Amino acid sequence: MSVEREISDLLAARSAAVAAHDVEGVMQQVADDIVSFDVGIPLVQAGGAAVRQRLEAWFAGYDGPIGFELRDLAIRGEDNIAFSYALVYVSGRLKSGDPVSMWVRSTIGWMRRSGRWMAVHEHMSDPMDFETGMARTDLEPES
Amino acid sequence: MSVEREISDLLAARSAAVAAHDVEGVMQQVADDIVSFDVGIPLVQAGGAAVRQRLEAWFAGYDGPIGFELRDLAIRGEDNIAFSYALVYVSGRLKSGDPVSMWVRSTIGWMRRSGRWMAVHEHMSDPMDFETGMARTDLEPES
Numbered sequence: 001m002s003v004e005r006e007i008s009d010l011l012a013a014r015s016a017a018v019a020a021h022d023v024e025g026v027m028q029q030v031a032d033d034i035v036s037f038d039v040g041i042p043l044v045q046a047g048g049a050a051v052r053q054r055l056e057a058w059f060a061g062y063d064g065p066i067g068f069e070l071r072d073l074a075i076r077g078e079d080n081i082a083f084s085y086a087l088v089y090v091s092g093r094l095k096s097g098d099p100v101s102m103w104v105r106s107t108i109g110w111m112r113r114s115g116r117w118m119a120v121h122e123h124m125s126d127p128m129d130f131e132t133g134m135a136r137t138d139l140e141p142e143s
Numbered sequence: 144m145s146v147e148r149e150i151s152d153l154l155a156a157r158s159a160a161v162a163a164h165d166v167e168g169v170m171q172q173v174a175d176d177i178v179s180f181d182v183g184i185p186l187v188q189a190g191g192a193a194v195r196q197r198l199e200a201w202f203a204g205y206d207g208p209i210g211f212e213l214r215d216l217a218i219r220g221e222d223n224i225a226f227s228y229a230l231v232y233v234s235g236r237l238k239s240g241d242p243v244s245m246w247v248r249s250t251i252g253w254m255r256r257s258g259r260w261m262a263v264h265e266h267m268s269d270p271m272d273f274e275t276g277m278a279r280t281d282l283e284p285e286s
Contacts, residue, residue: 035217035228037248041270043230043282044215044248072187074178076254076263081219083226083252085178085264087186105180105187107250107266109226111219120219121228123250125268127184128278135271135278139186 003077006117007084007110011070018068021059027052031111031118039104039124051122062100067091070106071141082110082117087141088124102126102137146220149260150227150253154213161211164202170195174254174261182247182267194265205243210234213249214284225253225260230284231267245269245280 010029017025027048036045038054045051059066073086085107092100109121126135153172160168170191179188181197188194202209216229228250235243252264269278 037228037250037268037270039271040273041279041282043246043270043279043284074264076224076252078221078224081221081224081226083224083264085180085252085266103186105266105268107180107252107264109219109228109250121217121226121250123228123248123266123268125180125248125266126271126278127180127186128182128269128280130183133278133280134276135269136184136186137271137276139184141186 003079003082004075007075007077007082008073010117011073011084011086011108015068015070018059019065021062021066023052023055023059026055029117029119030122031113031120034119035121037123037125039126061094063093063095063097065092066100077110080112082112084108084110103140104137146225147218150218150220150225151216153260154216154227154229154251158211158213161202162208164205164209166195166198166202169198172260172262173265174256174263177262178264180266180268182269204237205235206238206240207236209243220253223255225255227251227253246283247280 030048030051032048036051069089070086075084088104088106090102104124107123108119110117111120126137129136175191179194212232213229218227231247231249233245247267250266251262253260254263269280272279
């Protein structure tokens, strides 16, 4: 199977795991030594335990499935190193009743270890509006 | 030279070019087909021309050199694919007189084309504080 196909399958599995609030499903493809730059604070989350804690808190805030749909996915890889990036549409309903509907930018760095691709770096964000200092969660990709 | 050394040298050259407001110096290592997720809006900047325009606007806003210092740099690469990530301390003084002092997260995807490493993807951001909706430019890495 090509690297592109392997990573694409992992990303599809990740979206399905997020939808189902399946922490273990996501963690299966997260390296213990991951360095994560997440959408929310802090600046850096280092290590699988920190990522697991963030996933648990994230999933706990939602009532029902979390939409996590990738668009404009690009994957570049060779034997044991790859990176992927995409826009992600995050949607659902919080336990507070508030709907969530936002696009985020996602970049993942992958390494094949003992034959398995693992995310060793992740960067997710929304851009800042320098005029207001706000993170812009309301932007949509150009069609 | 190892991939790590090659990319590290490129990143040092990039920081020097940013300090000197040298648009061409940065663009030498930016692919024409780059897809950039920048610190500021919009969501996506596609192509070298868009990145060049952003650099010109960025540099024009500063009075004097722009500090662009990398910390906790990690580089993973093999023959023709690599990715790097780091925290970047951006500093200087705007033409308005306001000082700039902020950390941002940086991830770059690299491809070696015709023997030269080029940035084909870049992702820079600050994390959001979900309580306030603000992008947090005041966070510092843990020492």
